[in-house]
Amino acid sequence: MLSANIVLFTALAYVALLFLVAFVSDVRSRKGWLGLVHSPLVYTLSISVYCTSWTFYGAVGSAARSGLEFATIYLGPTLVFVGWWFLLRKLVRIGRIHRTSSIGDLISSRYGKSTSLAVLVTLIAVIGTTPYIALQLKAVTASFQVVAEATGTSLLGIPTRDIDIRTGFWVAAGMAVFTILFGTRNIDANEHHHGVVAAIALEALVKLVALLAVGLYVVFWIAGGVPEVFRLPAAATVLQGSETFGARWVALTFLSATAIVCLPRQFQITVVENADENHLRTAGWLFPLYLFLISLFTLPIAIVGLATLPPGSNPDMFVLTLPMLHDQSALALLVFIGGFSSATSMVIVASIALSIMVSNHIVMPIALRLPRRSAGVSGDVKTLLLVSRRISIGVILLLGFAYFVASAQSDALASMGLIAFAGVAQFLPSLIGGLYWYQASKAGAFVGLLGGVLVWGYTLLLPSFEGGSVIPASLFQEGPWGIADLRPQALFGTEGVDPLVHSLVWSLGINVALFVLVSLVRDQKPLERLQATLFIDVFRNPADNEARFIRRSAAIDDLYILAQRILGTDQAYRLFRDFARQQGSRDSLPQPDTEFIAHLERQLAGGIGAASARVMVSQVITGETISLDELMRLVDETQQVIEYSQQLEHKSQELQITARQLREANERLRALDAQKDDFLSQVSHEVRTPMASIRSFSEILLSGDDLTSEQSKRFLGIIHNETLRLTRLLDEILDLSHLERGELNWSLRPIDASAVLARAVETCQGMAAGVTVEVRNDAGSVEVLGHSDRLAQVFINLISNAIKHNTGADPRLSIHSTIIDGRFVVDVQDNGPGIDPADRERIFSKFSRAWSTDRPSTTGAGLGLAISRAILRRMNGTLDLLPATGQGACFRVTLPLRQNADQSPRAAAEG
């Protein structure tokens, strides 16, 4: 059995240890030996200030009542920390660059360094936190009485006597002393409290060890193993709640995830006290692991407690009463110290965070508005701040104590943890919107926050006083003035919903709606716009960019006096000297340019908050302009960068496709180029051959006197023929070129193709001496779209080729026309030597003479078939060499009949 004295002595000794740890850490860090204090481990442990006595004792109580539901309080923060890269990293970066001193400061700074917003956030934080502090005081007092009495009902976890408020008072007083000593020693440019953080980290370890020890004891000593625990009948009762995984589960997970960011003490530890962004990398998995370990035995303790402790025991005290029941005094004492740790660490950090907010956002603005009594004295603002912080801490703890006294005999405090969570959750829309939405405006944030908090107060905070004398019960049953739609826990007929879910949905819903709507309606001021860009694009724009948009000037003396008033002489001197060096000046005073003023304001903001720093700096500023153009450009630039990087990946794929297309086009061009070379070479050959004759005979004629007139005449005749041949050749080349390019001066008209064929045959009769020509027309008169002279040219070409190349003994030629499948078909068949299958396609190319065994001068230049094919193509017809069937070659011409041709789109377009 533990006597009250032993418990008291242990507690005092533990407190002394905390003082010592805090003191040593503070001294060491002041000398620059950061060591262990400046480590990711200590950072992570200090974040576990999240686990207050409410979770230390209450989690088991929650598990006993609602099964696994207690886990939601840890799962939310786990998810936020696992995703640290996305939200926490941004918060910490902004906090460091803008010297953010609290969550109120961050929100106020984001929305144009607004004082009113800072005041509102501070008030909400105080309203939400004070009862929470009271809850801690009550937990310490109750646990002290339970562990120290160990008689009567105390083994049930219920103190025998009334709650002793004196214990609560001394706890509050002790915490105030500790917090004032280590939390307000100085106004740093960055609000780092190394001593406090070290003490909190130690308390975090104690909490964890205590819970693990009692958990191991309960599971393996009392129950005899994990399966044994779950075999207890109580396990089934605890886990049976089928409603566990409903809306309340979602709401609680969301709420706890929100709280780990929005609770002022969490913001203080995670963002303000963060000394190195890389510590987040460790905290990202180590803090979830801490939460995992601390809740590992919650369920078993609850089950075993329900199973072994007498009925009517208080589940919230199972952690303490289980060891006591088994006479494990030392373990009980350790548990008490663990609970004491969780309560005190919360109280200390919460009161520091609140005192900073109160002094920076409420006291300072008031002081700044009061008429100056005298010219500023060095350090006077600093003194004012320190004093106001110390007083704030006292007042906050006094408020908490008063709340504790007022509600000591009721259960109103039990639900205070979640109510506080829901209260600070109202910060979430403004915070997240401020970090990711450029258009989020101060007016929107203010109205949303105010609306959300009013709804929260009405639907959640107010009902927590139900049963007291202040608020009539009729309000909850009938609604104010009997309006049922306004009942606090059933707004507009939303009955039967869990009160927490009900309040959360309504308050956050109204908060978000107002925030978004007002932001969209009300325009931002230039400073808001600038801060929005600096916050949202914090990873792209260092805050030094601020100087790009705000042009300010001031007398360096005024600035120095200002800095001295806030930072004190030494720190102000160092600040000015360092910046002067950075500017490259040997003087100890820097140039008071825009950049320096921005730097100074950020440093001051670390001490007094962004809003007050801006007000103070503005008092000594002689000129200020905000360059909106620059601001717009910055917004454009950053958005362009995002778009570009997205487009870039898309573009590189496009480029690959384009490159392939270019390669293909290049290959085609090369082929065309080779064809062109080939063509020119052919043309050259075809021109040079007649030229050679002409030159040779001309030289003969020029040189020879001994020529007979007959010879001269003959040679001149040859020359004349060759020039005609040259002319013909050039005409053909031009003709073909025009045909291929589609530049023709003839159009398609309805013509009788049979008649054209007959005329062509007639024309060729002259040269067909000795050749048997057989003509058969099965088509009759046919109408096609074409040009009669050109079509005749094709037929003449084919017939004359067939005659000229037919070197057989009995040359025959058969011309047969018919209609097949709506096309006019003409076959020109000879019984000559035929065409080598290898040359079938080549004969249609230019200058081909593959089939020519005859002397070339009697034929054209080999362009005839190419021209014929081009002409027919123009008339939508074809020219092909039919596969060899026996002797000779057979060329086939086909042309669409007119009614068919009309349907062809090409003919329609050209006709």
Add this chain to the structure above:
Amino acid sequence: MTWKKARDATLVLTVVGALGLLPPVLPFFDRPVTVFGMPLIVVYVFGAWLALIVLARWLSNRLPRHVARETTLGPADEDAVSGDRPPGGEPG
């Protein structure tokens, strides 16, 4: 694994973790089955939780470290910067 992939994997892990620990999935495991003497739902919640932690640790080393490059630090911060951090860029 590039840091961009690690970043995306972190996002996926967070989202999947959240979905896996919310009602649509949880009741699926809430059935009278025991694993090593423990109810399935308990094993699932704590198992998923631990898996999240392990994966988060694995990924955290693949995300880029932050290297302070501010030039306008006060004297107190210079100590903080002169740590033994490895060099590396800070992707925006």
Add this chain to the structure above:
Amino acid sequence: MSARVLIAEDEPNLVESLSFILSREGCEVSAVFDGESVLERLRTERPDVLVLDVMLPRRTGFEVLKLIKTDPGLSAIPVMVLTAKGQERDRRTAEDLGADAFVTKPFSNQDVVDRIKRLAGG
């Protein structure tokens, strides 16, 4: 000079002009009109100089040249290649195959006579 010259050329007008100028110089000229005929003719008679057009029907001048120059019995016959293409590539092909002279159309009568005289005399 009474060299025997064989002309392989498919353009009748050129055969006539070459025959005329060479006969005037005292040469004994005969002509064939395609590649195959050249080889047939060489089996029966052996000219002092062969004038060979590149673009011949049935067998190109280059094929004929190659056959002549790789045949030990014929390779001594001097060959003057005539071409209307006049490209550097053809000239090189001809030289590689062992042509003794290369003339592009249109040619100068005097030039052809001089070359043939030189080839016949060598």
